Amino acid sequence: MTEDYRKIELIMSLRNQGIRDQRILEAIERTPREMFLGPSFQPMAYADQALPIACGQTISQPYVVAFMTDRLKLNDRCKVLEIGTGSGYQTAILSPLCRRVYTIERYRTLAKEAGERFKALGLSNVTQMVGDGHKGWPKLAPFDRIIVTAAAAEVPQALGDQLAVGGIMIIPLQSGPMSQELVRITRDERGLAHERLLPVRFVPLVEGIARES
Structure with missing residues (x-):
């Protein structure tokens, strides 16, 4: 099976799972996911599953990337x-759908790659910035949209504060000892409102900049 055929199958699968925004599907189709993987995992680039990186x-699984992007309701x-x-794959999908992406990574190796x-x-x-995601990017706030690609016990206060009125945040939150839920948070003049979306499995959101040997 050729890479192009695998990519077509993935797009069809995303459509069948409810992703209908043509802009998102085109962004996924145009983005070479194999570029974001190590050589041993590149043959699995268009499987709809999460894969390990450095x-x-x-x-993340392409469906989860597409779902989170869809629920952000992006415009230019x-x-x-x-x-x-992380690998930068979610960033690459966001890039053509919005005015600007500011992305924070705690691992210098991942940020460089x-x-x-x-x-x-x-x-x-x-x-890009190497930094502590819990703190957000206060110098550039407020943000119209915030997307968090690691699971937190609760919404970091700084991120809630940096979300613009009328803005949307998508974040995985711990919903139990072994479970997580994707949550959409919207801000209006009265504060933040939470909406549960989807059970998920993400790596934990860890404070601080990682020490690497």
Whole structure:
């Protein structure tokens, strides 16, 4: 089976699972997921599953990437904060759908590798930082959209504070000792409202910048 055929099958699967936004499907179709994986996992690039990357992290399942992106309700005016750059795959999907993406990664190795991929793909509207995702990016706040790609026990206060009025945040939250739920948070003049979306499994959101040997 050729890579192009696997990609077509993935797009069809996403459609069948309810992803109908053509902009998102086109972004996924145009983005070479194999570029974000190590050589041994590249043959599985268009399987609809999460896969391991460096530093004990993962690249999310394409359906989860598409679902989270869809629920952000992006437009070309949106200023987006991403917590957890990882391989950069989610960032690459967000890039053509919004005005600018600001992405934070705690692992310098992952941030460097992701930056090289962004450059190779010509993603000129992505700005990176190595930092603590719990703190967000206060100098650039507020953000129209915030997407968190690691599971937290609760919404970090700084991220809630940095979400603009009328903004949307998508974040995985611990819902039990061994369970997580994807939650959509919206801000209005009265505060934050929570909406449960989907059971998920993400790596934990850890405070601080990682120490790497």
